Amino acid sequence: MYSFLNQIIGFFSRDMAIDLGTANTLIYVKKCGIVLNEPSTVVLDKGGEKVLAVGREAKEMFGKTPKDIRAIRPMKDGVIADFTVTNKMIKHFINKVHDRKTFIRPKMVIGVPTGITQVEKRAVIDSAIESGAREVHLIEEPMAAAIGAGLPIMKPMGNMVVDIGGGTTEVAIISHSSTAYGESLRVAGDEMDEAIVRYIRKNYNLEVGSFQAEQVKIAIGSAYPLQQKLEMEIKGRDLVKGTPASRLVDDTMIREALKEPIQAIIDVTRRALEKVPPEMASDIYDNGVVLAGGGALIKGLDSLLHEETGLKFIIADDPLKVVVRGAGTVLDNFAEYKKVCIN
């Protein structure tokens, strides 16, 4: 009887799956698809109380805000760095997509980083409840990524994913609906941006913002020599003269700049491969490793990983959306997938 009632409630409510990422937040609504995809950024007034902008609008203001307002990213290294602001951001996004006319409180499946603490879990759940959730289920991001990439995670065989996001690179080996090995490294897209900032400062005495560095990374960043040379102008402030200046950079320079963070990602992948239980090794050898997250799009990263490990690396379709797609699959087929949730 209860479950029948639950089905009826489910039919009328706007259930949602959320990927609460360090760089981007995505929301999938049952029967509607992905309805929100925005940067996890907030702009606050001077007192830090009032929210002035959230998401895309806030990201555009990043690094350009005058002294009396602050633009922040409340998530850092894959975890909640600022509870209050994260709470405000989650509520803002949920309210944006939650159709309050339906009156029925939605069920939510939320992707969280592996190794999230009890306190952090509580914070995510509380924000969701305050935003109107009737029940909240958490799923680890690599598990969601594996499901979103269509891996047969329920089978007793080895499935491996490497999710390179903004804050963290998460590696997981999944079998029989559970994680056989997982590691989370606090080096990913943000660290690549910082590496570019440091490289440009050191070699050209030019101070550039992390937003500029990110644009360069996306446009010409690579892990493996390219077929064709790519160039881009990067603008900032000349550290000697103190005036605005620009500099032409190419893919070779940026590859050099990205060497350290890329090496760290290779190392964490290698460590996982060394820990693969022998009975799963042949599955991974045969089927390869799925790359997810925005960092999977670094040009030539799949080739470099292949060269370093001898394994196949497959970039998931639309890698920035894999986690929310997986969380959406869990929501849509909840009875079957409930067991992969962590709370």
Ligand SMILES: Nc1ncnc2c1ncn2[C@@H]1O[C@H](COP(=O)(O)OP(=O)(O)OP(=O)(O)O)[C@@H](O)[C@H]1O
């Ligand atoms: N084409 C691209 N090439 C390289 N990097 C990219 C590309 N597109 C996006 N990125 C990077 O991917 C990162 C964001 O990826 P994603 O949205 O998967 O992270 P996230 O889920 O928010 O973070 P996390 O999983 O660490 O919490 C950013 O650092 C962004 O610069």
Ligand SMILES: [Mg+2]
């Ligand atoms: Mg992510």
